[in-house]
Amino acid sequence: MKYFQNTMSSKRIKDMNVCDRPRERMQEKGADALSDEELLAILIGSGSKENPVGNVAHDLLSLIDQKPNLEYEDLKSIKGLGPAKGSLIFAALEFGRRRLPLKRRQISQPGDIYPLIRHYADRQQEHFIVTSLNGAHEIISIYVASVGTINRTLVHPREVFAPAIEQRAVAILVAHNHPSNMNGGEITPSSEDIDVTRRLKQVGGILGITVIDHMIIGGESYYSMLEHEVL
Structure with a gap:
């Protein structure tokens, strides 16, 4: 389907x-x-x-x-x-x-979060999505931090971490969609995607909030940087 x-x-x-x-x-x-x-x-x-x-x-x-x-x-x-x-x-x-409350839903692997965010795959613009987690890796919330093409200007750590800090999150899992691939196709990360993730991990290290993974969703599938050991 x-x-x-x-x-x-x-x-x-x-x-x-x-x-x-x-x-x-x-x-x-x-x-x-x-x-x-x-x-x-x-x-x-x-x-x-x-x-x-x-x-x-x-x-x-x-x-x-x-x-x-x-x-x-x-x-x-x-x-x-x-x-x-x-x-x-x-x-x-x-x-x-x-x-259908998200709270208390535990995330043990990247695939667990995909069903909860896959509906963003049909967006015509890139959405940068953040899932905040508590110490038991249970979902606190899922929110959109930015809308637009992912680059240094539009995806700022402030928007990514501000809600997580307020929620006392211990970790976050970030994701974004590739609009051009909403019907399937290339979803491997670009050099910009990898650079953004590295910057977020650095900021998270300072704040004490672990960036667990960065997923790219498109069509019926996803790419996990954690699973592919990109970082």
Whole structure:
């Protein structure tokens, strides 16, 4: 099965081919085959004349990525998302947090974290994702530290470590997606990826927060620098 083949666009649902509509794709292939935007589009249902549901889902997903601790008032900034749909989305997010808590979930190997972050593989921009862990390597939180191409400017240790310090994390596991490889392909680290990881490990050593691994996700697979003994 191919995961996260995003078919959403600026088209209205009724103008899309039946086989490309999120609800029909979920019924045929299961929820795991849908991107985050498609899942949100099903919850939203429809957009407005000015902002089709695909755009609303995209805008909402961007907001969620940028602000993990979303408040109901934040949803008012999404054009085409009224109070009723906003309440439905906020209730769904809260229900998910209550029923599927990440805390106390122990990570013993890189593959354990992949199912929890693989949905970032369909993003059109690179997302730098951090998983903070306690002393027992149990998940404290998963957050997006930066959005954009990974380089010295956009991935700063401040954004990576600030939440982990606040959470009293003992270790972190970092990851990022390769947008050009969302349907499979090359996911080996670039020289920039390796350089960023080395810098983060140095900063982590000073702070007393171990950088366990740097994973690259794309399509249906991942590359672990720890498993490949790159560092």
